Amino acid sequence: MIWNELKTPFLILAPMEGVTDIAFRQVIAHAGRPDLFFTEFTNVSSYASEKGRHNALERLAIAPTDSPIIAQIWGKNPEHFATCAAALEDLGFSGVDLNFGCPDKNVNRAGGGAAMIKTPELAIECYRNAKAHTNLPVSIKTRLGWAKPEEYTEWLSTLLDEHPAALTVHLRTKKEMSKVPAHYELIPDIVRLRDQISPETKLIINGDIKNKAHALELHRQYPEIDGFMIGRGVFQNPYCFTDHTPTQEELMELLKYHLDLYEQYANNALRSIIADGAITERPKPVTTGLRERSEKHYLRTAPYEPLKHYFKIYINNFPGASDLRAKLMETHSVEEARKVLLIA
Numbered sequence: 001m002i003w004n005e006l007k008t009p010f011l012i013l014a015p016m017e018g019v020t021d022i023a024f025r026q027v028i029a030h031a032g033r034p035d036l037f038f039t040e041f042t043n044v045s046s047y048a049s050e051k052g053r054h055n056a057l058e059r060l061a062i063a064p065t066d067s068p069i070i071a072q073i074w075g076k077n078p079e080h081f082a083t084c085a086a087a088l089e090d091l092g093f094s095g096v097d098l099n100f101g102c103p104d105k106n107v108n109r110a111g112g113g114a115a116m117i118k119t120p121e122l123a124i125e126c127y128r129n130a131k132a133h134t135n136l137p138v139s140i141k142t143r144l145g146w147a148k149p150e151e152y153t154e155w156l157s158t159l160l161d162e163h164p165a166a167l168t169v170h171l172r173t174k175k176e177m178s179k180v181p182a183h184y185e186l187i188p189d190i191v192r193l194r195d196q197i198s199p200e201t202k203l204i205i206n207g208d209i210k211n212k213a214h215a216l217e218l219h220r221q222y223p224e225i226d227g228f229m230i231g232r233g234v235f236q237n238p239y240c241f242t243d244h245t246p247t248q249e250e251l252m253e254l255l256k257y258h259l260d261l262y263e264q265y266a267n268n269a270l271r272s273i274i275a276d277g278a279i280t281e282r283p284k285p286v287t288t289g290l291r292e293r294s295e296k297h298y299l300r301t302a303p304y305e306p307l308k309h310y311f312k313i314y315i316n317n318f319p320g321a322s323d324l325r326a327k328l329m330e331t332h333s334v335e336e337a338r339k340v341l342l343i344a
Contacts, residue, residue: 001137002036002068002094003165003202006227009219010035011241012168014206014231015072015097015141017041017104018306022061023261028234029065030257032242035227037069041099043112044075044084056084062092072141074099076111076122078129085130085138095165096134098127101142103174114174117146120158127162137165141206147175149183156193166202167194168229178232182207184218191224202226209233211240235313248318255314256341262307263334304333 013020013028015038025037042059046052062069071093073084081098088096100123102113109115116123131138140159145151151173159167169190171182187205194203205222206229209215215228233240238254246254308329315325324340331337 006035008226010227012036012229014229015040022063023265026063026065026261027258031239034241037066038072041072041074044073044080045077047084048080068094070095070097072097072099074112078125081126082129082133086133089136095137097139097141100140101170103177117155139166140164141168143170143173145173160197163198164201168204168206171207187222204229238313251314259334
């Protein structure tokens with residue numbers, strides 16, 4: 001089991017929606033990979049439906065540098081948890097993680113993520129259905145509670161009673177989001193809870209962990225913690241899983257690598273669309289075939305905007321960084337971004 005193969009303390013890149021996709025995971029692996037990757041979360045109901053499965057499988061795509069990697073899934077339908085969990089082993093994953101902590105209002109409105117804290121019986125049913133239909137170890141990622149930190153006693157006890165392979169606790173409530181410091185003062189109590197109920201469960205802490213050095217410092221204070229998950233820290237330094245402080249040139253090269261990966265996967269997505277018949281053959285103009293025009297159109301209109309969220313990771317803290325970043329924010333394609341960087 002993957003959780004028993006990791007050397008304590010192990011480090012994990014937190015699953016972040018719209019951030020930790022297949023391209024960005026390869027960027028982090030290039031800079032210095034963590035001990036374990038998680039995917040962005042996938043909606044089990046999307047996977048269980050014929051219409052949504054293609055999109056779900058795209059989110060579950062993994063690269064060779066990802067392994068070992070855990071698939072994170074979310075939803076509220078126990079049968080769909082079973083359907084999705086049953087497929088993950090054949091897709092190359094080392095485990096499956098249930099997201100019971102996402103604070104996004106749309107996810108919560110749909111009954112998933114942190115909303116599970118308010119429906120513990122449903123959460124346990126979803127967990128049991130997933131576990132019963134896979135040979136992979138099943139873990140859980142959650143928060144202290146919905147509104148008050150002290151909710152952790154009952155909520156985490158409920159989860160630990162199921163003896164998950166691992167439990168990741170983001171040390172804030174859903175209501176707190178990331179507006180307050182993580183409640184590190186509760187770590188000793190959470191450790192005791194784990195030790196009393198399910199000592200075999202690996203305990204992972206998430207929230208305000210900056211980098212490898214910070215994680216090791218926390219482990220010296222709390223040696224009973226098995227692992228540490230870094231989320232927003234990666235935005236401060238994509239080399240955060242190493243002891244390396246990158247130079248400006250290294251960060252610029254990492255950005256160019258990210259642009260290359262984005263373009264590669266945009267092309268892969270296009271080929272997939274063509275294979276599915278979304279781009280079909282129609283009468284061709286004399287000069288240019290429809291498919292060729294469609295490819296050019298797709299690459300111009302592919303979702304480039306989300307890529308801009310990453311620019312601050314690479315273009316920061318050096319003279320002229322803000323001006324260069326502003327110019328990059330005005331671009332509309334990888335080709336335009338490369339031209340800006342070439343001039344810089």
